[in-house]
Amino acid sequence: MMENPKKKKSTMFQVLGNKYVWVLLFFIIWMLFLDNYSYFDHRFLNKQIDELETNKEYYLQEINKDEKNIQLLNNSNQIEKYAREKYYMKKDSEDVYIIEFEDQLIKDSLLNAQK
Numbered sequence: 359m360m361e362n363p364k365k366k367k368s369t370m371f372q373v374l375g376n377k378y379v380w381v382l383l384f385f386i387i388w389m390l391f392l393d394n395y396s397y398f399d400h401r402f403l404n405k406q407i408d409e410l411e412t413n414k415e416y417y418l419q420e421i422n423k424d425e426k427n428i429q430l431l432n433n434s435n436q437i438e439k440y441a442r443e444k445y446y447m448k449k450d451s452e453d454v455y456i457i458e459f460e461d462q463l464i465k466d467s468l469l470n471a472q473k
Contacts (some may be wrong), residue, residue, distance in 0.1 A: 362401045390397045430436045441447040 383410075431440060446454055446456065
């Protein structure tokens with residue numbers, strides 16, 4: 359048997375004319391775009407959460423490095439070594455010579471020029 363093409367159109371109009379379909383469409387559009395907890399807001403917030411978690415991992419690694427350095431600095435010899443290397447400290451009877459290489463000076467001047 360052949361179906362009547364008008365009958366197919368009439369069923370589509372019946373579906374689109376149904377108030378429950380319109381309520382469902384309105385609800386879906388509302389939840390996707392307009393609501394405070396919309397899908398797009400959730401995607402944005404999830405991206406921020408991922409970024410914060412990567413930052414957390416980075417800072418935890420840095421904390422572990424600092425804790426190791428603190429443990430090393432409990433020894434007075436290590437404190438003296440750190441002060442000499444980092445802050446160029448010396449004993450009264452010593453002379454300190456700072457040697458800078460040309461390529462390091464060039465890099466420093468380029469960095470200062472960019473600022």
